[in-house]
Amino acid sequence: MALGSAIGTGLFYGSSSAIQAAGPAVLFAYMIGGAAVFIVMRAMGEMAVKHPVSGSFAHYASRYLGNFAGFVTGWTFSFEMAIVAIADVTAFGIYMGFWFPQVPQWIWVLTVVLLIATINLMKVKVFGETEFWLAVVKVTAIIAMIVGGAALIIFGFNAPDTETATGFATLMSAGTLFPNGFMGLLLSFAVVMFAFGGIETIGITAGEADDPSKSVPAAINTVPWRILLFYVASLAVVMMLFDWRQIDGSASPFVQIFDGLGLPAVAHVLNAVVITAAVSAINADTFGAGRMLYAMSVAGHAPKSFGRVSRNGVPWMTVVIMAVVLLLGVVLNALLPEALFTIIASIATFATVWVWIMILASYLAMRRREAKEGIDGSVAREYAVPGGTIAAWSALVFMAFVVVLLALSAETRVALYTGVIWLVILGVLYKLLVRPTAAIDQKNNDSLLN
Template identity: 85%
Template structure:
């Protein structure tokens, strides 16, 4: 499930904006961001092994930071999944333009929203099988693309109209790894961290896993090599195959590059793959948001109707809510087809990083509480313990600050601040606390 959400639009389409911002230095951004995300995942894993519950990180925030923190964390994760899903459906519409340039983008967005709603309303087994095969397709395609691209590099393939053979010389076509300076590297983090959004969905499944003490650590421990393979290796190959300065965001950079290399069959195959990846990501986003809303309804942090189960065993109201949210994406794609993706991606980055900050803060609070009680023998721990967690926490806060450096991403801070104020008001006037219930019973 985490792969379904995290390996999708951020890699197959969002990487074009990251490459434009940082050039080859974007590889360092993915490695640095990936290391920080790994610490977040290990912190969540340590808590999940200790307390395996559904909607885990919202539960941990409530347990260690207070009910309001849990309310904010759960709803911000839901907001994150909704915004990421809108970005994913937007990318789906862009991908379809490669084949059908005359068809309006919003039509494809509406079609995929209806498809996802149907899949998520079916039995969980059908949903799981669908997501499994979608994930297999995109993972297999990435590995095949890396192998095929590496073969072109090794055999010195030269693109039509180019005098430069593929390889390190193409990667260094601007004469340096940092063509836009250190600031370019920093600005790329707005998209790089968006690409990792949704990987925390591992925690959502902790309460449903048969043996979370084994399955959660096993899933989390694969994060480093997945990041190196799926993000760093694939983008390194892409930028060695074709001059990265010509990537313009009109299509997936993977598709654009193979099309420019004079390999139309490869471009069409990859376009089919990135479409599959987008559907997989939207599927996982809808599942993650739905399960979080379901868990929050049982905590009293969401309407009780969100806990209603269909005859297929699915919380159907949450699927309806997510479908309505995605229909907003249809309208936005009709109004802002060209500029929507970057706006949505930056807002998603804020929500994603905020959730990670709450996970790290909950972890530090747990360790502080454990230290005051009894020293526990931990089965699954964060490498470097609280020191690593503090470093990751400072980095995440730094990423939020970076959003203010560009006018294109600054809107995320305004939207994020407005969202947090809205949550504060909702909690105050709509959520009944244990003290309220006690007072009303007297």
């Protein structure tokens, strides 16, 4: 599920904006951002091993930071999934435009929204099988693209109408790894961090795993090599194959590059793959938001109706809510087809990074409580965060820095305004709507888990 959400639009389409901002230096951005995300995942994993619950990180925020923190974390994650899904359906419309340029983008968006709603209302087994095969397709395609691209580089394949050989010379076509300076690298983080959004979905299923003490660490420990393979290696290959300065965002950079290389058949195959990846990501986003809202309903932080389950075992009300939100994406695609993706991606980055900040803050509060109570945390010490609290604090500072970076560009600054408004709205809703007994219920749940 985490692969489905994290390996999608951010890589297959959003990477074009990151490449435009930083050039080849974007590879460093993915490595730096990936390292920080790994610390976040290990922090969540250490908590999940100790306290495996559904909707885990919202529960941990309530447990260690207070009831309001859990409320904000859960709703912001759901907001994140909704915004990321809108970005995904927007990318889906752009991908379809590669084949059908005359068809309005919003029509494809409406089509995929209806498809996703149908899949998510089916039995959980059907949904899981669908997501599994969609993920298999895109992971296999990425590996095949890396291997095929590497072969083209090794055998010296040249693009039509150019004498520049593929390889490091093409990567360095601007004469430097930092063509837009250090500031270009910083600006790319807005999209780079968006690309990793959703990987925390691993924690959503902690309470449903047969043996979370083994399955959660095993899943999280694969994050480093996935980042190196799916993000760094794949983008390094595509920028060695074709002059990255010609990537304009009109299509997936993977598709555009192979089309520009005079390999239209490969470009069409990859376009089918990125479409599959988009559907997979939207599917996973809908699942993640639904599971979180269900857990929030049980905790008294969301309407009771969100806890209703269909005969197929699906929290159907949350699926309906997500479908309605995605229909908003249809309207936005009709009104802002050109600028929508960057706006949505930056807002999603704010929501994503905020959730990660809350995970890190919860972890640090847990460690302080353990120290105060004389608990050594040996239950999960074999799965402790590398570097402990020092690493967690470093990642926390980095995440806060990413939020500040959103203010540097006029295109991404809207994310800060939206984020502040969102947090204010949550504060008002918490005061007006959350029943006072929710905090007591949370404490009772905590005592049962101890």
